[in-house]
Amino acid sequence: MRERPLIICTVGWMTGSSIAHVCSGNQFLLVEFGVLLLLAAIVLLRRNLLRSVLIAGTALILSGIYWTWNDASNVTQLPEATATVIEDIDGMMLRAEGVIVSAVDVDGDRADFQVKLQTVEYLKSGGPESGTDKLDERVMVQVKLQSEDQQQIAGNWRRGDRIKLNGTVEAPAQARNFGAFDYASYLRTQHIHWLFKIKGAQNVQTSSSSIWSTLTIFRWNDQVRAELGDRIARIFHEPHAGYMKGLLIGMQDDIDPDTYTQFSQLGLTHILAISGMHVAVYVASLLFVLSFFKVSRETSLLIVIIMIPLYVLLSGVSPSVVRAGIMGMIGLYAARKGWLKDGMNILAAAALLMMLWNPYYMLSVSFQLSFLVTAGLMLYVPLMQPLLRFLPKRIAAAAGVTIVAQLVSFPLTIYYFNQFSFLSFAANFVLVPFITFFTLPLGAVSLILGWIWLPAGRAVGWLAEMLNNGTFWLVRWMNGYPQFITIWKSPSFIWICAYFILLYLLLYGAGKYDLRGSGRVSYIRGDDTIGLEEIKASAHPWGQARPSRKITSAMTAIILAFIFLIYWEYRPTSLHGAGLIQFLDVGQGDSILITTPEGRNILVDGGGTVTFGKPQDEWKKRKNPFEVGAKVLVPLLKQRGIHHLDAVIITHGDQDHAGGIQAVVNQIPVKAMFFNGTLAGTASFDKLMETALERKIPVYAVHQGMEWTPDRHTELSFLTPSIEASEPDDIPVEKNQNHISVAFLLTMNGGRFLFTGDMDKAAEEDVLSMGMSGVQTPAASLPSAAGPSMTLPAGGIDVIKIAHHGSKSSSGEEWLHYWRPKAAVVSAGVGNLYGHPHAEVVDRIAEIKARLFRTDRDGEIQMLVRTDKTWTRSKLSTSQ
Numbered sequence: 064m065r066e067r068p069l070i071i072c073t074v075g076w077m078t079g080s081s082i083a084h085v086c087s088g089n090q091f092l093l094v095e096f097g098v099l100l101l102l103a104a105i106v107l108l109r110r111n112l113l114r115s116v117l118i119a120g121t122a123l124i125l126s127g128i129y130w131t132w133n134d135a136s137n138v139t140q141l142p143e144a145t146a147t148v149i150e151d152i153d154g155m156m157l158r159a160e161g162v163i164v165s166a167v168d169v170d171g172d173r174a175d176f177q178v179k180l181q182t183v184e185y186l187k188s189g190g191p192e193s194g195t196d197k198l199d200e201r202v203m204v205q206v207k208l209q210s211e212d213q214q215q216i217a218g219n220w221r222r223g224d225r226i227k228l229n230g231t232v233e234a235p236a237q238a239r240n241f242g243a244f245d246y247a248s249y250l251r252t253q254h255i256h257w258l259f260k261i262k263g264a265q266n267v268q269t270s271s272s273s274i275w276s277t278l279t280i281f282r283w284n285d286q287v288r289a290e291l292g293d294r295i296a297r298i299f300h301e302p303h304a305g306y307m308k309g310l311l312i313g314m315q316d317d318i319d320p321d322t323y324t325q326f327s328q329l330g331l332t333h334i335l336a337i338s339g340m341h342v343a344v345y346v347a348s349l350l351f352v353l354s355f356f357k358v359s360r361e362t363s364l365l366i367v368i369i370m371i372p373l374y375v376l377l378s379g380v381s382p383s384v385v386r387a388g389i390m391g392m393i394g395l396y397a398a399r400k401g402w403l404k405d406g407m408n409i410l411a412a413a414a415l416l417m418m419l420w421n422p423y424y425m426l427s428v429s430f431q432l433s434f435l436v437t438a439g440l441m442l443y444v445p446l447m448q449p450l451l452r453f454l455p456k457r458i459a460a461a462a463g464v465t466i467v468a469q470l471v472s473f474p475l476t477i478y479y480f481n482q483f484s485f486l487s488f489a490a491n492f493v494l495v496p497f498i499t500f501f502t503l504p505l506g507a508v509s510l511i512l513g514w515i516w517l518p519a520g521r522a523v524g525w526l527a528e529m530l531n532n533g534t535f536w537l538v539r540w541m542n543g544y545p546q547f548i549t550i551w552k553s554p555s556f557i558w559i560c561a562y563f564i565l566l567y568l569l570l571y572g573a574g575k576y577d578l579r580g581s582g583r584v585s586y587i588r589g590d591d592t593i594g595l596e597e598i599k600a601s602a603h604p605w606g607q608a609r610p611s612r613k614i615t616s617a618m619t620a621i622i623l624a625f626i627f628l629i630y631w632e633y634r635p636t637s638l639h640g641a642g643l644i645q646f647l648d649v650g651q652g653d654s655i656l657i658t659t660p661e662g663r664n665i666l667v668d669g670g671g672t673v674t675f676g677k678p679q680d681e682w683k684k685r686k687n688p689f690e691v692g693a694k695v696l697v698p699l700l701k702q703r704g705i706h707h708l709d710a711v712i713i714t715h716g717d718q719d720h721a722g723g724i725q726a727v728v729n730q731i732p733v734k735a736m737f738f739n740g741t742l743a744g745t746a747s748f749d750k751l752m753e754t755a756l757e758r759k760i761p762v763y764a765v766h767q768g769m770e771w772t773p774d775r776h777t778e779l780s781f782l783t784p785s786i787e788a789s790e791p792d793d794i795p796v797e798k799n800q801n802h803i804s805v806a807f808l809l810t811m812n813g814g815r816f817l818f819t820g821d822m823d824k825a826a827e828e829d830v831l832s833m834g835m836s837g838v839q840t841p842a843a844s845l846p847s848a849a850g851p852s853m854t855l856p857a858g859g860i861d862v863i864k865i866a867h868h869g870s871k872s873s874s875g876e877e878w879l880h881y882w883r884p885k886a887a888v889v890s891a892g893v894g895n896l897y898g899h900p901h902a903e904v905v906d907r908i909a910e911i912k913a914r915l916f917r918t919d920r921d922g923e924i925q926m927l928v929r930t931d932k933t934w935t936r937s938k939l940s941t942s943q
Contacts, residue, residue, distance in 0.1 A: 071115050073411035075122030076418060080425055082123075083130035095127055126418075133422050139256040141232065144198040145185050152257070153234045158184040159259070160227050163269070164201065164278060166285045167220045168316070171685035174206040174217040174264075177255065178226055202259045203235070203250060204228065206267060211682040213264035220269050222285050223278040227268040230261035239648040239922035241938055242553065242702045243695070252423040284376045288312060291377070291510070298513040298524040303531050307506050309335040310498070313379035320687045325538045328548055330469065330476060330487035334498055337378035338433060342387040344503055345374050346395070364399040368392050382417070382430035386437070389413040406441045410434065428479050432472060439471030440464060446570035465492040470566060474559040477551035477632075481701035485547045494534060502530045550731070552704025554632050565625045572618050635662050636704060642777065642811040642928040644862075647699060648918040648938070649691050651868065651892030651899070652719035653820070656700070660812055661774035663709040667818055669696050671722020692723025697730050707732040709773060712807075714820030715800035716743025725751050733760050739784045739805050740764030741797040764794075765805055767833075780856065782806045782830050783822060801867060802826050808856055814928045815856075817882060819866035819873070827866075827878040830855065858882045861933060862926065865889045865908070869900020869917075879911050886914040886935070893919045 082094050102116045102123075142149045145157075165177035180200045208214050220226075235258055238245035250256070261267060291312050296304045305317035315323070315335055326332050334340075346367055353363040375388040393409045414434055417424045424430045444467050451459035469488050477483055484490075505527045513520020541547075554562075643658040649670030657665040670691040700708075711733050713721050725747065727733070736755050742748060755762050769781040784803035797803060804820030833855075863884040866873035868891040887908045891899040900917065908915050916924045922938030 067405070067408060067411075068115070068118050069408050069415070070411045071118045072122045073415045075119035076126040076415060077425065078119075079123040079126030080130045080418065080422055083127040083134070084426070087131075091127065091131070095123065098123060129419075130422050137251065137254055140198040140200045141183070141257060144183055144200070147185075152232055155185065155232050156230070157232055157259070158227070158229050160225070162272070162278070163220060163222050163224045163226055166222055166281075166288075167217065169208075169214060169217045170316070171688075172208045172214070172683035173685070174204075174208060174220070176204055176220070176222075177253075178202055178204050178228070178259065180259075200257070201253070201255050202232075202257045203255050204230075204259045204261065206261045206264060209263045214682060216264045217267075220267075221271075221282055223272055223276070223282040224269040225272050228259060228261060229266040230259050233258045233260055237922075237939070239918070239938055240695070240699055241923055241925070243699060252426055280376075288314070288377060288379070292317070294513055294520075295510060297517060298509055298520045299528060302535075303524075303528045306335075306531060307510075307527070310503060311506050311510060312377060313337040313381060313384065316686060322535065322538075325542050327480070328482065328542055329484050329490040329538060330472075331490055331494060331538070333383075333432070334495065336383060336429065337381060338383040339387040339390070339437065340495070340499055341378065341503070342371070342374065342384065342391050344499060346371070346391055348504070348507070361399055364395045368395050368399075371395075382424055382427045383433035385417060386413050386430070386433045389416060390437075407438065410437055410441070428475070432475055435475060436468055436472050440467055443467045443471060443567070443570055446567070446574050449574040450570070461496060462492060465495065471563075474554060474562050478553045478559070481553060481698070481704075482548060482550050484541075485549070486541045486544065490538070490541055494537065497530075498534065502527060502534065505530065545732070549633070550701050550704065550706050551633060552636065553702055558628070558632055561628055565621060565628060568621050569625055572614075572621055575614070633704075635706065638662075638927070640776075640812075640929075642814075644809075644811075644816060644926040644928065646864070646888050646890060646916070646918060646924040646926075647696065648923045649695055649723065649890075651895045651897070652691065652723070653714070653864075653868075653890045654696055654723065655818065655864065655890075656703075656705075657809065657811075659774045659777040661776065663773040663777070664705050664707070665710045665712065665773065666700075666708050666724075666727065667712045668714055668720040668820070669711075669723030669727055671718040671720065671724075673718045673722070690723070690726065692726030696723045697726050700727070700731055705731065707734060710735045710737060710771075712736075712805060713738040714805040714818070715739055715803065716741070716745065716748040717800050717821065718745070718747060720820065721748055721751060725754065728754050728758060728760065733758075736760050736762045737765050737805065738762065739800070739803050740766065741795050741800070741803060743800055744796045744798055767830075776812050778810045780808045780810070782808060782855070783826055785829060785833065804866070806830070806866075808860070812928045812930045814862075814933055815860040816926075817860050817863045817884070819864055821867040821870075821873070823867070823872050824875045824878070827873070827875055831877065831881060860884050862886045862888060863913075865900065865904065867899075868895075868897070869904045870897070871901040871903045874904050874907060876907055876910075879907055879913075883911060884913045886916065888924055889915065889917045889919075891917060891919045895919070 078098070079095070082098070083091055086094050099120055102120050106113050106116045139149070141147075141152050145152065145155070147155070159178075159180045160182045161178045161180040163176055164179045167174060167176040178201070180198060180202055182197050206217060208217060235247040235250050235255075237247050292308050292314050295308050295311065296317075298304075299307050302319040302322055305319055306322060308314035309318045313336065318335060323332070323335070326335060349367045349370060350363055353366060358366070371388045371391050375384050378384050390409050390413045393412055394406075397409070417430070444463050447463040447467050448459065451463055454462060466488060469491060473483060505523060509520045509523035509527055511520075512523055638658065638660065640660050642660045643656075645656040645658075647654040647656060647670070651673070652670035653668040654670040655667040657667065659665070672688075672690050674688075708727070708731060711724060711727065713724060713736065715721070716738070721743070728736075728751070733755075742752070752762070765781045765784075767781060767783060767785045771779045771781075773779070783806040801821040801823050802825060804822040804826065806817070806819045806822050806826070809816040809818065858881045860882050861884065863879075863882055863886075865887050869889040889900045889904075899919075905915065916935070916937060918924065921940055924935065924937045927934040
């Protein structure tokens with residue numbers, strides 16, 4: 064390492080940047096000082112490391128300063144330009160001029176692109192008089208298109224165009240759930256602080272700019288990429304066209320969502336993102352063509368170096384392809400000069416150049432995975448090869464690369480995506496070489512031929528589609544074994560570091576432990592080194608040397624430590640006897656995750672995206688429309704390490720409660736499902752029930768008087784619905800689902816919590832008047848069902864989930880006064896069209912002096928239920 068100062072510098076630079084990102088102010092100075100003291104201690108112990116420590120320390124200090132300066136300068140200019148405090152800008156109407164600085168993405172009824180604003184006009188607070196000021200502010204523009212004609216107009220907007228805008232400035236959404244994706248933070252890494260929302264293309268005016276700039280190059284590149292994508296769409300049929308766009312030019316927007324999900328579950332999405340594999344094929348193909356035309360080696364290398372940036376541009380300039388491109392150019396230049404090739408130095412140079420250009424690259428998942436896997440392959444593959452000597456040489460090489468790539472990427476995979484399939488090893492071992500050597504070249508040939516003569520491209524494209532069909536079939540077949548897919552909570556940084564250290568020790572030790580093979584081998588027994596002949600003399604009858612007790616003990620300790628590390632991260636999070644209720648923010652809907660003191664997980668509702676599409680609005684449909692269950696709920700459950708759900712309770716069949724459950728049952732094992740005993744009469748709810756039956760999930764219809772005891776500290780007493788018994792095979796269809804919502808009282812660790820779904824005042828009155836006395840409960844109707852009858856519990860509870868998102872048609876005065884809750888929770892969407900929660904309901908809650916929590920204001924609300932106290936916190940404001 065002392066002979067690799069560039070690597071030391073890069074590691075020091077990334078460490079300093081990481082400290083500056085995580086810490087600030089005095090904390091940053093304290094941590095940096097502590098690291099420098101550690102480096103000084105190393106020098107005192109090893110004087111020969113002085114130069115390396117000086118390089119690392121200097122890089123650490125400079126990178127911290129550089130990151131801090133860059134981050135401090137990443138601020139909005141709008142408050143100064145509009146002479147307004149930042150809190151008043153949100154919602155401000157602006158007229159602005161600027162330049163489009165990104166590709167324009169037209170998807171359904173929305174067009175998205177980035178604009179660098181140069182002037183703004185605004186209404187001053189003192190009256191209608193307008194003012195103008197200049198600035199240099201990048202914003203994300205979202206244009207809501209109002210007709211199909213406007214969709215075509217937006218399709219003609221280009222990067223580099225001058226643009227005039229009339230719209231509203233809004234702050235990007237923060238993460239509203241713990242651990243969720245933070246859109247505002249993501250945009251900030253692109254130096255964007257505001258959304259500029261526009262209604263209708265009539266509020267946008269564009270004109271082409273005649274001034275040449277770097278945007279002109281990117282504008283041409285956008286046009287070429289669009290033409291390539293269009294040509295691919297003409298050569299291939301769907302879903303092959305979208306797949307080949309991702310494979311050949313990095314366009315992932317048109318990939319079939321189901322196909323992408325299946326690839327993702329097997330850890331194959333790197334195939335669809337242009338990376339080192341694609342650059343290597345591109346470089347190898349160019350070198351082969353140039354050698355065919357007898358071009359000299361030096362000239363060939365120079366031509367390929369020049370051509371690599373063109374491919375980086377055409378493939379979308381993602382961090383992974385930029386890394387691969389820089390490494391390729393440096394490597395080819397070193398080969399041309401005849402210098403000693405050192406992959407780690409080349410990798411370090413690429414990382415350092417990218418971080419100097421844009422420090423925020425370090426926060427990109429693509430950047431992290433690309434560099435980590437590449438470095439891991441260089442470091443760990445040589446350690447893996449001795450363990451695969453029993454395989455033929457070429458198979459051993461391929462297997463070593465595949466295994467190491469999966470092992471190295473595993474920590475970041477579970478950190479960002481929270482799942483891992485054990486079939487990923489086999490899928491990558493088979494499909495990566497297959498796609499690299501067959502599908503990718505064949506697709507490229509079909510694109511080139513199709514550009515010259517379309518029928519020829521389609522002929523070759525047909526062969527590529529046959530290969531794709533085999534790939535898709537294999538991926539579907541492997542995904543047919545969900546038992547191999549594991550769900551992981553996001554690990555800590557310390558755990559990730561420990562994983563890589565133990566992995567290195569494990570592979571290194573295993574290589575030394577396995578002495579089979581040819582060649583001279585040194586073997587250590589205590590303090591003595593003995594030769595191969597002495598090893599053979601002490602070998603077992605089957606020819607393997609007997610390792611010393613020290614080595615055996617060390618290897619055993621490493622293996623046990625590695626297994627314990629994996630187990631520790633996979634195990635469910637312990638609440639140490641407490642229960643946890645999480646009111647998730649799913650917009651205008653309900654979703655509550657209950658974890659009992661003994662670790663049972665119960666999901667109450669799943670939110671859902673409500674759409675009101677008409678046949679004539681087909682043009683508005685987006686390629687991958689937002690769906691709460693798939694985009695919000697499932698990622699949150701996985702991020703929290705929910706391996707399975709012991710029960711899903713669907714309070715009723717309305718879309719804003721049941722819609723998100725479909726994604727849940729598709730991706731997370733569910734042991735039981737409870738519902739109100741009726742169908743909603745909608746296609747989505749029917750599909751959900753069919754999926755439950757297909758997956759053999761027990762489905763129970765609940766009614767008044769039923770009780771369920773998930774563990775010794777938890778009991779659910781169902782208060783509604785009260786419906787007449789029907790034939791066993793006859794499930795009634797009920798359009799008005801609110802009145803028959805499932806409501807239940809949860810008793811956990813002595814605390815009492817009332818969940819009410821969307822029950823209306825009439826249902827509340829029925830419960831209060833009936834008292835449920837004498838209601839019989841069949842003992843076999845629910846798992847662990849208890850009690851033949853029950854009466855309405857006495858009032859005085861800890862928390863009530865306010866019914867129907869705070870609608871005035873629920874939560875009557877008599878109902879609230881009977882239960883006398885200490886706190887109330889309203890689940891409602893920000894700025895919802897219904898005005899939830901209604902002012903009358905808020906007043907009723909205030910009258911009973913209950914503390915009010917609202918997801919539209921507080922984001923996710925969590926309640927940690929101990930036997931002595933309930934602790935509460937929310938994402939956007941913390942309290943207890």
